[in-house]
Amino acid sequence: MKRHLLEAADLDRADATLVLDTAGQIESALAGREVKKLPTLRGRTVVNLFYEDSTRTRISFELAAKRLSADVINFSAKGSSVSKGESLKDTALTLEAMGSDAIVIRHQASGAPHRLARWVKGSVVNAGDGTHEHPTQALLDAYTIRQRLGRLDGVRVAIVGDVLHSRVARSNVWLLTTLGAEVTLVAPPTLLPVGVGSWPVAVSYDLDAVLPKVDVVMMLRVQAERMNASFFPSAREYSRRYGLDGRRMAVLPDDAIVMHPGPMNRGMEIAAEVADSARSTIVDQVGNGVSVRMAVLYLLLGGAPEGTT
Numbered sequence: 001m002k003r004h005l006l007e008a009a010d011l012d013r014a015d016a017t018l019v020l021d022t023a024g025q026i027e028s029a030l031a032g033r034e035v036k037k038l039p040t041l042r043g044r045t046v047v048n049l050f051y052e053d054s055t056r057t058r059i060s061f062e063l064a065a066k067r068l069s070a071d072v073i074n075f076s077a078k079g080s081s082v083s084k085g086e087s088l089k090d091t092a093l094t095l096e097a098m099g100s101d102a103i104v105i106r107h108q109a110s111g112a113p114h115r116l117a118r119w120v121k122g123s124v125v126n127a128g129d130g131t132h133e134h135p136t137q138a139l140l141d142a143y144t145i146r147q148r149l150g151r152l153d154g155v156r157v158a159i160v161g162d163v164l165h166s167r168v169a170r171s172n173v174w175l176l177t178t179l180g181a182e183v184t185l186v187a188p189p190t191l192l193p194v195g196v197g198s199w200p201v202a203v204s205y206d207l208d209a210v211l212p213k214v215d216v217v218m219m220l221r222v223q224a225e226r227m228n229a230s231f232f233p234s235a236r237e238y239s240r241r242y243g244l245d246g247r248r249m250a251v252l253p254d255d256a257i258v259m260h261p262g263p264m265n266r267g268m269e270i271a272a273e274v275a276d277s278a279r280s281t282i283v284d285q286v287g288n289g290v291s292v293r294m295a296v297l298y299l300l301l302g303g304a305p306e307g308t309t
């Protein structure tokens with residue numbers, strides 16, 4: 001593994017498989033234990049630097065670092081000197097001066113983790129940058145697919161909805177295709193990025209035509225906070241064409257699964273009856289996120305610092 005995890009596009013098949021296998025080993029190592037903790041990162045400090053709101057990802061990284069016995073600092077831009085105008089660079093150098101070994105960053109600007117990686121000596125993990133990438137989400141999604149279906153090679157995955165604003169979609173496109181899956185993006189033309197023609201995916205505007213032919217349906221949240229214009233006529237119209245409801249779920253092949261990275265707009269891109277059904281992996285995804293992030297921190301920080309055991 002490299003020193004940083006900045007984007008899924010950087011991971012080759014061997015690296016990605018190593019993360020998934022390590023997550024599996026960590027999960028089995030902790031399975032029977034009363035105390036769900038490993039001593040691996042004792043004495044190391046992980047900073048969660050969050051400039052954008054988050055529930056799952058921030059808590060998941062915090063838990064992952066704590067389960068590896070690292071010291072964890074949670075920094076959110078709100079309430080810090082960022083509100084006094086301190087730059088990302090000065091903030092990062094301050095954190096590093098205090099001894100951080102890894103910085104997990106979520107930022108509204110695409111590319112912020114890459115810049116950070118040039119300024120600090122420790123490892124940088126991208127926890128979501130603008131509309132660009134969210135590599136650990138794709139890793140936990142791949143882990144969940146492999147856990148449910150037993151493989152990734154040849155698995156047919158539809159990624160549905162607001163692809164334009166979704167870093168989850170971008171990371172999944174790179175990671176899942178690297179791991180041998182066949183990806184189809186399904187969205188209204190207004191919610192597909194310019195240049196999608198050069199991505200290694202198929203594209204469709206017709207959800208009903210795609211559903212009977214997939215093993216995985218990954219629903220994306222409609223990211224209203226990133227929309228400064230009208231991308232579809234109305235919420236009702238969007239749901240009617242691109243929402244996954246019980247009727248649509250019924251045409252999926254028998255073993256197909258339904259995923260969503262959360263947070264969900266229930267009733268918009270996904271109906272409650274689908275989100276809560278036996279096909280849904282939404283809760284598993286959250287649980288797997290902790291093991292996968294433990295694996296990433298473990299592999300990047302390489303276990304105990306020199307001179308200790």
Ligand code: NCD
Binds near residue numbers: 057168223262
């Ligand atoms: C996603 C994100 O923040 O990119 N959520 C997550 O990390 N689980 C997806 C989203 O916000 O829709």
